[in-house]
Amino acid sequence: MVIKIKSINILAVGDPAVEVYNDPKYGFLEEFQKNKQIEVNFEIVSFNKYYEELMKSFQKYKYDVVMVAGHLWLKEFVEKNYLAELKLTEAQDYNYLDIVEEIREELELDGKKYLLPSFSDGHILVYRKSNKTKNIGKKITIKELIAVVKSFEQAANPFVLKADVSEIFLDLLPYFRAEGLEPFSEAGEFLLNNETGIEAFNNYLVLKKYCNKNIVNFGNEEVKNVIQKKKVELAVTWSGQLGSVMDNDCLEKDSLDFAYLEKPWKTTWSFALNNLSQKKEAAEEFMYYITSQKVDRSVGEHCGNPTRLSNFEADREKFRWYKVVLEMLINSKNLPDLKNMGSLISSCSGEFHQALKGKISVEEALNNIEKLI
CATH class of the missing domain: 3.40.190.10 (Periplasmic binding protein-like II)
Structure with missing residues (x-):
């Protein structure tokens, strides 16, 4: 018997980039909900309180998808079994290689993918x-x-x-x-x-x-x-x-x-699949959508830093800082x-x-x- 998923819960950090996702002007959550018939509960928590709420989410199931500060937290969270590995092959049109290479390096650990990017700082x-x-x-x-x-x-x-x-x-x-x-x-x-x-x-x-x-x-x-x-x-x-x-x-x-x-x-704030999630397939599908080329372009326009090469190229004349930001990303060195x-x-x-x-x-x-x- 196939159980139909009615809703998923997302925990996100308070930041200009994140404002785009639940802004009716863009309608991204509404579009996903309409196409997939899955309600998205998108909760934004201020930066100062976010880490505490995130730690709670790994102890007791509440959120299916959470946001992670890239390489700063990835190794610890993987070793503690907080995150589920992503099955990216199921999203054939995702175009993972469009993501800036230096950002992709933050999404993986030991050859396995755990994160999909929201924005870089x-x-x-x-x-x-x-x-x-x-x-x-x-x-x-x-x-x-x-x-x-x-x-x-x-x-x-x-x-x-x-x-x-x-x-x-x-x-x-x-x-x-x-x-x-x-x-x-x-x-x-x-x-x-x-x-x-x-x-x-x-x-x-x-x-x-x-x-x-x-x-x-x-x-x-x-x-x-x-x-x-x-x-x-x-x-x-x-x-x-x-x-x-x-x-x-x-x-x-x-x-x-x-x-x-x-x-x-730099670090790349990214979406991750909570290992406690009881709705992993639907949650992962949401992650592919919310980090797609279309959504990423709007995030870049709003916050200043897209994560995909195609969007840097498309809007490099419109946003004067894109050329400098891309150079920064290419030359960045992680901790x-x-x-x-x-x-x-x-x-x-x-x-x-x-x-x-x-x-x-x-x-x-x-x-x-x-x-x-």
Whole structure:
């Protein structure tokens, strides 16, 4: 006897890209429901509360499909048997190879596919065009960035750091990479507690002097607002935020330009099949649909970062930042696949934030992290 599936439940993270899925303007959920006669309950949870809700979903069945922060969480979740492997051959018209290769690398582990992409977040510099920024190319080093920021008056607060405790680890990552450092080895060892790591962190603190004092609490929304309102000349934000930054609330958006940071990092927020799901076939079918070429194009238009080459190509003239974002993705380097990556980043973030606020020294922060890890 075939049991007809009446509904599936989706857990999604609060982000501009995700807003597209249940927006009646696009009608994507309605289309799937009409064609498959399956109701989709699509629940969006804010970023700050998302991880906690996600962990609950792996302990007690509630959601069939969840969103996962790409390679940051994949190894841990697979090893703990939280995710089901995908049977991609059943979606013959999905065109998996259209997905940017560097994004595809985040979707697989040991040759098996577990994720399908929603959007990527990678470091992008957004800046106002002026005599002081005119020499910025498509790619910029941290050394070059510091020099440009220093050409402005400190009191004008020309720059902004995304330095909230939930963001600071990844905001700092390019500064360590600029000095040839990675935060962790392939074995999970902490690699920043040295003179070079101190120097890299101090470069970050130099730029803090050119920022509003409230940046210790700045996340995506705060950084977006100061860019849009012309309160800063330069800002580093996520590629998956660019569509939101460049919406109709942005003042003089034609004066904005874009560059990617040398040695960039990115992660791809993706849909995954909860191993507890009792409706795996229907849930997987939804995943193919919601990450299809058609839906991905609208997601890219809204958030700023599609995941498919065909959509980058189709809209590269319409969205000026697409060329830079694609270059960033192609040149990005992931963090190592570690089963405890989430806890490692958490250990770093609290200490980094204390050092940023001046509560402890950089040396103390790095020493504390080494002891914790």
